[in-house]
Amino acid sequence: MDKAALAGALGSPPAFGQSQFAFMRGNAFEARVKADGGAELLRLVHERLDPGAEPPAGAEVPDLSAAGPQGRVARTALALREAAAAGGWTLLDHPMLALDVAGSPAFLEPDAVVVHPDGGWTVVEIKSFPMLDGSADPAKVGAAARQAAVYVLALEEVAARLAGDGAPPRVHHRVLLVCPKDFSNLPTASAVDIRRQRAVTARQLSRLTRVEEIAGTLPEGTCFSPELPAEELAAAVDAVPASYAPECLSTCDLAFHCRARARESGAVAALGRPLRAELGGLSSVEEVLAAAHGEAGDPDDPAVAALRRAAVLRAEALDAARAACLPVPPAGPEVPACR
Structure with missing residues (x-):
């Protein structure tokens, strides 16, 4: 569902987002990188x-347009299959991938995916932050x-489906990060090994509670429509x-609503x-204060x-501060200050 609309209906709309200037600058840089059929990107x-x-001379840039995200996912899979069979360089500009997240499909759109002549696939990330002296x-x-x-995880799922009885296409675990060089608008790139990040993400995804399990614990008839009254929602x-x-x-998008709820309950998190x-085990501010004052908690x-x-240290510091606080004779009707 649209979490931004839900947050707005709850009275805590998200207050973050990329600035229009940064958005335009990023789009302009990406267009430059992909100009001329992605010649510079492929280089x-x-x-x-x-x-x-x-x-990579004369690389293919297939049309990936289709109706809806599911249609684009299927068109991307077909383009990847055709590119791997062709045996040349192919640039997929903004392909659409699907990844299962806790039993629900998440649609992903990388900046680009490049198919190598050997059939391997590489993810390309284009960012507008600069690389200064190569870093x-x-x-x-x-x-x-x-x-x-x-x-990469989503591409691996596509590769597994396309493999059939044969070996799946190779998804490279080194991705290309393309950024502006120094303070110019010229692109430069660096290979980034993401094996550790991939392993961590895969482990986190495997541990997520399934959507159907969460739904099974909710009261019958629970609805998250933004059209509901605020209290019911x-x-x-x-x-x-x-x-x-x-x-x-x-x-x-719901972070501001959750923060308000956490503050109301005094959650330490x-x-x-x-x-x-x-x-x-002290999960609330009340429990922390009670433990600090000796009113609760296991010593x-x-x-x-x-x-x-x-x-104890705080009390000693405050006592020392009070002892050092000497009144200053007032120059008029003002309240005596403290030096």
């Missing part, structure tokens, strides 16, 4: 990933690698447990996963002992 793939193959921001590169790992959403963390704010992990619990020690 970078050949140079960085497959220099032993024949130069980019590690955090942004890591995010791009995690994104590409999802595409909020009750339906609250019927599905949420594990909010501050990181959700940059990725989930609203302050961050690292703090939540440090506090062990042998390391988290409780650390909280009580921190409370």
